[in-house]
Amino acid sequence: MLAREVKTIEDAIAVVEASGLSHIKVGISDIDGVMRGKYVSKEKFTSILKGGLSFCNVVLGWDSNDQLYDNVQYTGWHTAYPDAQAHIIPESCRELPLEMVDGKPMLFFLGEFSGDAEPICPRQLLSRIVKKAADMGYLAYSALEYEFFVFKETPESVRAKNYQNLIPWTPGYFGYSILRSTVNADFYHQLLKLSETMDMGIEGLHTETGPGVLEAAIGVDEASSAGDKAFLFKTFCKVLAQQNNLMATFMAKWSHELPGQSGHIHLSLNEIKSGKSVFYDPTQPHNMSKTQRHFLAGVQRLLPEFMAMFAQTVNSYTRLVPGYWAPLDATWGVENRTTALRLIPGSAKSQRIEVRIGSADANPYLALAAALGAGLYGIEHEWEPEEMVVGNAYTQTFPDRLHLPNSLGDAAKRLKTSEAARSLFGSPFVEHFTATREWEEREFRKHVTDWELKRYFEII
Missing domain, CATH: 3.30.590.10 (Glutamine synthetase/guanido kinase, catalytic domain)
Structure with a gap:
């Protein structure tokens, strides 16, 4: 079976078992649309296909520079950053030709957040x-x-x-x-x-x-x-x-x-x-x-x-x-x-x-x-x-x-x-996303731009 023919969990397990790879790569979207992910061992991957996997909920609680949002409710220091539940999308299976292992392309799957993180997960929102x-x-x-x-x-x-x-x-x-x-x-x-x-x-x-x-x-x-x-x-x-x-x-x-x-x-x-x-x-x-x-x-x-x-x-x-x-x-x-x-x-x-x-x-x-x-x-x-x-x-x-x-x-x-x-x-998404955008705006206002220096440094 080819990677793009995978439709079910059983298909995904079969492709992984036949791949000869020791690890599989998983990617997931954060709020900014930056792909975050990790390698998972073949044995662990077979398990998480059925039972789900975990990402630290900081993935939804930091900006594109890994700086922690200070004004969100779902995640933050007050939550102690527990794991957020996620699951693998079997039909997202792809070969990754940019990453070859012993002459074989890495297998790649997309994931999405579930459980209490589902309301603010970008992919779940589109779904x-x-x-x-x-x-x-x-x-x-x-x-x-x-x-x-x-x-x-x-x-x-x-x-x-x-x-x-x-x-x-x-x-x-x-x-x-x-x-x-x-x-x-x-x-x-x-x-x-x-x-x-x-x-x-x-x-x-x-x-x-x-x-x-x-x-x-x-x-x-x-x-x-x-x-x-x-x-x-x-x-x-x-x-x-x-x-x-x-x-x-x-x-x-x-x-x-x-x-x-x-x-x-x-x-x-x-x-x-x-x-x-x-x-x-x-x-x-x-x-x-x-x-x-x-x-x-x-x-x-x-x-x-x-x-x-x-x-x-x-x-x-x-x-x-x-x-x-x-x-x-x-x-x-x-x-x-x-x-x-x-x-x-x-x-x-x-x-x-x-x-x-x-x-x-x-x-x-x-x-x-x-x-x-x-x-x-x-x-x-x-x-x-x-x-x-x-x-x-x-x-x-x-x-x-x-x-x-x-x-x-x-x-x-x-x-x-x-x-x-x-x-x-949904209000959970709107509250979370707008808080992250307000953070982004505040972070920008903390900095002096090249334009300001050139315009004001000497003249004003």
Whole structure:
């Protein structure tokens, strides 16, 4: 049996036993979307497939720099950091070709938190929203695409340089470059092959505008699997780069002189009973069905409230400035890349909505849950979208209700007070996640930036 044929616990045990490996690798998402994990012995792994495993609950209680949150209830010093329960997802089994053991690829499985940690587990959150769609009679499909910069650097060199004067993988602005992709074909083909082997296949890969920047469009799949694929891609793309003495970053914006990096989400719904698209209606303008219109309205209306789930770092908001392909208001348009939501008319198979507001640094489970959940909420309440934007949205003025938060602190406050968020995601998640975003904002305010030094040191 092949790794990607695993569906049950029994299948997983059989694959592990046949692998000849002494240990298996397990990965799980923290709040920021950073993959945390460990090796587990083959004997222990067989046991935890049936009985579950434990991670110290600090995995949900520290930031991306392993600093402990001081304002959360689920975890923290007051809990003495006990173990949180988790379980293995058998069908997530993959061979990891970047890690060979005696000529055999390491086996890798995803896990997710359960028990009292389940309400705040990112993967579980997406699963609950997918189940909500199913309860409404829908099967959700999604595809995520990421922009990321690549550098001729190592983890040691970027620190030695204090993250200044970094050398991009390729020079200049050269979007969709055949020259660049041919000269550097070896890494491209390694990434394409890795993505196919690990079942996170790339539909399109090309240079974007900026030195050393690439864009990868991951193939469409059911929403839960799409979240897994995006989560895996971000981690193992960085691993592959470092194994080639390169570094990839998914920061929303690493330089004020260059465009930011997006994490766009494509979404569609099919009816479970018939298997047909509920977004496609050829009798309506732009083939947009009533259901798609309500879905679009839900995402549009809730974008300002859910922004912290699409743009979850302080850095995310430096990307949201005019003229850099990042929307500033909760707007929509047909095939319009200046709006937050892009309606893409097509066939019954391709009719969809693209959520363009998300940044590459977002946790894919949370961003996808926010987009899908908002759309379902719009369907439930039969909301209607605002007037469609025609032309350049950056030059137009919109009502205050469509303005997006311009800082992480503001975004966290909006999410914390959102009735829709608590209804969709549960108060335990909303309280925990917004507390972590408030922490992130406070940590940033403790530091003096290079911009402040250059602007104020001598003159003021």
